[in-house]
Amino acid sequence: MWQVVGQTRAVSLLQRSLESGSLAHAWLLIGPAHVGKMTLALNLAQALNCEASAPPCGECASCQKIASAKHADVQIIGLTSNGDSAESKPRAEISIDQIRQMQHSASLPPFEGKYKVFIVDGAEHLSDEAANCLLKTLEEPVSKVIFILLTTNERLLPTTVTSRCQRLELSPLSVPEVEAALNRDWGTEPQRARLLARFSHGCLGWAILAASDDSLLRQRAEKLDRLLNIINTDYEERFAYTAQLVAKFSQNRGLVQEILDLWLDWWRDLLLVKVGCNDIITNVDRAAMLTEMARGYDLAQIKAFINSIQAAGEQLRLNANPQLVLEVLMLSIPGKER
Ligand SMILES: [Zn+2]
Numbered sequence: 514m515w516q517v518v519g520q521t522r523a524v525s526l527l528q529r530s531l532e533s534g535s536l537a538h539a540w541l542l543i544g545p546a547h548v549g550k551m552t553l554a555l556n557l558a559q560a561l562n563c564e565a566s567a568p569p570c571g572e573c574a575s576c577q578k579i580a581s582a583k584h585a586d587v588q589i590i591g592l593t594s595n596g597d598s599a600e601s602k603p604r605a606e607i608s609i610d611q612i613r614q615m616q617h618s619a620s621l622p623p624f625e626g627k628y629k630v631f632i633v634d635g636a637e638h639l640s641d642e643a644a645n646c647l648l649k650t651l652e653e654p655v656s657k658v659i660f661i662l663l664t665t666n667e668r669l670l671p672t673t674v675t676s677r678c679q680r681l682e683l684s685p686l687s688v689p690e691v692e693a694a695l696n697r698d699w700g701t702e703p704q705r706a707r708l709l710a711r712f713s714h715g716c717l718g719w720a721i722l723a724a725s726d727d728s729l730l731r732q733r734a735e736k737l738d739r740l741l742n743i744i745n746t747d748y749e750e751r752f753a754y755t756a757q758l759v760a761k762f763s764q765n766r767g768l769v770q771e772i773l774d775l776w777l778d779w780w781r782d783l784l785l786v787k788v789g790c791n792d793i794i795t796n797v798d799r800a801a802m803l804t805e806m807a808r809g810y811d812l813a814q815i816k817a818f819i820n821s822i823q824a825a826g827e828q829l830r831l832n833a834n835p836q837l838v839l840e841v842l843m844l845s846i847p848g849k850e851r
Contacts, residue, residue, distance in 0.1 A: 773829075
């Protein structure tokens, strides 16, 4: 059984190419953080090495080793690699040395399984040299060796690399799908599952983490409070906040996108409240505040600001100057009607 929840299109494509023996030697799995890219990549590694008649069984020795990251032929390369000690800091980029080690390992036959599988987690973090080095490997497929690149943003990867891979896009699940999976597979308390599903943007992995770690919800609430405070401040304070975000952006792009997503959720909720669709808002725990705040804006203002947030996210994905993008966004926060 494939363990990844949803993603039926991706799973059936992989299943078909496994059955027909036409599996590509390099894959690019694209999707937002926590959508299930790593789960799917590990499932594929299991399917390739499984000892049962209907792979991946999830239960044979090989499947279990892969699930617990103890299989000698399945390696994960990323900002924090298998080989790193627990105390070492995450790297800023995936280095050429990591790729060279991977190439060396790829040149040796499988040690205990049928296939060698290399998963490059956060492939957008490959240094230029590392990406060039990887390209050589992708250009010369070796039998029984599969590469799986995972990325949240394929546009940050050289097209020379992405064009050598079979693309597979993973989409977020629907809110009810996440809620059902939390209830069914993780035994999350129903009220909590409902809240987490709405906050997760359809990324089940985030909801699962948040179900077992209260600090994620607390951090989410703190970020949202900060965003709500900003609305009532002057430009000086907004730009100071922008500067903080820009500093974070240089270290972690994902964090800034997460904040934009939070804001987008909030303003979409205001829109929903404005048109009387309170039952499908995301921030169900702040319904009263949303109702109160929605009175202060007209529909056109809310829509315009939603467009501004979306445009900012898109520009950041296209590598625009983050300071400029975020300052423009701060200037476009609508003033209250009354
Ligand atoms: Zn198995």
